[in-house]
Amino acid sequence: MKALRLAFVALAALSLGACVTTQTPKDYAHFRAVDPHSIVVVPAVNRSLEVTAADYYLSTITLPLAERGYYVFPVHLVKRVMEDDGLSDADLVHSAPPERLGEMFHADAILYVTIEKWDSTYAVFATSTEVTIAYALKDAHTGETLWDDTEALVYQPQANNSGGGLAGLIAQAVVAAMERAAPNYMPLARQANGMAVNGPGKGLPAGPYSPKYGADAEAFPSGVQQAKAETPAPAAAPSPAAATEKAAN
Numbered sequence: 001m002k003a004l005r006l007a008f009v010a011l012a013a014l015s016l017g018a019c020v021t022t023q024t025p026k027d028y029a030h031f032r033a034v035d036p037h038s039i040v041v042v043p044a045v046n047r048s049l050e051v052t053a054a055d056y057y058l059s060t061i062t063l064p065l066a067e068r069g070y071y072v073f074p075v076h077l078v079k080r081v082m083e084d085d086g087l088s089d090a091d092l093v094h095s096a097p098p099e100r101l102g103e104m105f106h107a108d109a110i111l112y113v114t115i116e117k118w119d120s121t122y123a124v125f126a127t128s129t130e131v132t133i134a135y136a137l138k139d140a141h142t143g144e145t146l147w148d149d150t151e152a153l154v155y156q157p158q159a160n161n162s163g164g165g166l167a168g169l170i171a172q173a174v175v176a177a178m179e180r181a182a183p184n185y186m187p188l189a190r191q192a193n194g195m196a197v198n199g200p201g202k203g204l205p206a207g208p209y210s211p212k213y214g215a216d217a218e219a220f221p222s223g224v225q226q227a228k229a230e231t232p233a234p235a236a237a238p239s240p241a242a243a244t245e246k247a248a249n
Contacts, residue, residue: 038108
């Protein structure tokens with residue numbers, strides 16, 4: 001019982017790490033010119049070893065897009081319609097012309113998601129659960145990429161081993177085994193979506209159904225605005241007296 005109590009205490013000490021990468025500032029000029037109102041999320045391509053990853057993932061993406069101010073077609077209905085149209089394989093869907101999908105749903109943009117990692121690595125005293133997701137939003141009329149992003153998150157439950165000794169090791173083993181039995185994929189996927197969609201300067205500008213629509217240009221600048229910010233102020237012209245003195249010298 002003592003080891004079990006320690007295990008539950010250990011569950012309160014959780015570490016969640018994100019792989020931080022330096023990204024080039026995005027240019028939202030083309031995104032704002034297209035001004036998408038509706039988004040179709042197509043089935044995710046699954047590159048991980050977890051066969052159920054793509055189906056589970058689909059249930060996590062609609063809410064953050066809708067909360068950002070976009071109309072999102074029901075993901076499971078979209079999947080069914082595409083299956084009836086002969087597009088039952090996610091790789092086949094991703095290789096199909098975006099214009100075809102746009103015509104099917106009369107959407108403004110198509111969101112393609114690739115699950116690069118959805119894995120849990122188990123050791124006796126530690127388990128590491130990792131999710132890496134790549135996003136690409138394309139214009140449904142031209143196929144041009146409007147926005148893309150990649151998020152990588154790692155979840156590592158850490159046992160509270162302040163007591164040390166055998167009890168601490170047993171608690172670590174119990175926590176690791178629990179994470180192995182039910183990996184913490186879904187919270188990681190939801191956090192990855194939130195970071196990708198809402199990140200200032202890297203996520204999606206507020207959509208037309210958000211009260212912030214059109215008011216976040218500073219957080220999501222276009223190329224013109226970036227150029228203005230980066231262009232140095234012109235040097236002040238010399239006064240006539242200074243110019244005369246320079247000529248005399």
